[in-house]
Amino acid sequence: MPSIDRPDPVILGHLLSEHRELFQQLSALRTMLAAESPPGCERLREIVRAIAALRGHLADHFRAEESGGFIEEAVARMPRLGSAATEVLGQHGALLYELDQFVDRFADVGEAPCAEAWRDMHEAFDVFMQRMQAHERAENAVVQQGYNEDLGLDD
Numbered sequence: 147m148p149s150i151d152r153p154d155p156v157i158l159g160h161l162l163s164e165h166r167e168l169f170q171q172l173s174a175l176r177t178m179l180a181a182e183s184p185p186g187c188e189r190l191r192e193i194v195r196a197i198a199a200l201r202g203h204l205a206d207h208f209r210a211e212e213s214g215g216f217i218e219e220a221v222a223r224m225p226r227l228g229s230a231a232t233e234v235l236g237q238h239g240a241l242l243y244e245l246d247q248f249v250d251r252f253a254d255v256g257e258a259p260c261a262e263a264w265r266d267m268h269e270a271f272d273v274f275m276q277r278m279q280a281h282e283r284a285e286n287a288v289v290q291q292g293y294n295e296d297l298g299l300d301d
């Protein structure tokens with residue numbers, strides 16, 4: 147059971163730094179997909195593998211959030227946040243599913259014309275990244291309100 151009887155800005159900072167780290171990983175992948183000319187098929191396969199690895203990392207992150215922690219504590223402190231917390235945690239499954247679909251769709255990228263696959267990957271990943279960022283923002287907002295703490299969030 148998580149401790150819900152003490153505020154801990156250091157631990158809150160940990161959540162925030164995890165979100166920053168995830169954002170950096172997503173940005174690095176997006177940069178790879180935003181090359182000016184189509185990368186080769188082998189490069190695209192590498193990117194698909196990196197996205198599959200990110201999926202594993204995200205699943206761990208989501209599990210930690212769901213298994214009692216900052217969000218649960220935020221709600222314990224401020225029960226009116228309950229529905230926002232339920233909504234934000236309820237997005238995890240769809241986010242993972244979206245990445246699974248992505249990996250399945252592009253698993254055989256080497257067999258298709260790669261320039262076309264690259265455009266499709268770029269587009270699909272941008273959509274995912276926007277959804278993911280909106281999710282993390284909503285999550286940060288719940289935690290920030292629950293702890294009544296200025297986490298120094300930019301967005």
Ligand SMILES: [Fe+2]
Pocket residue numbers: 208211234235238281285
């Ligand atoms: Fe989350």
Ligand SMILES: [Fe+2]
Pocket residue numbers: 165207211282285
């Ligand atoms: Fe998160």
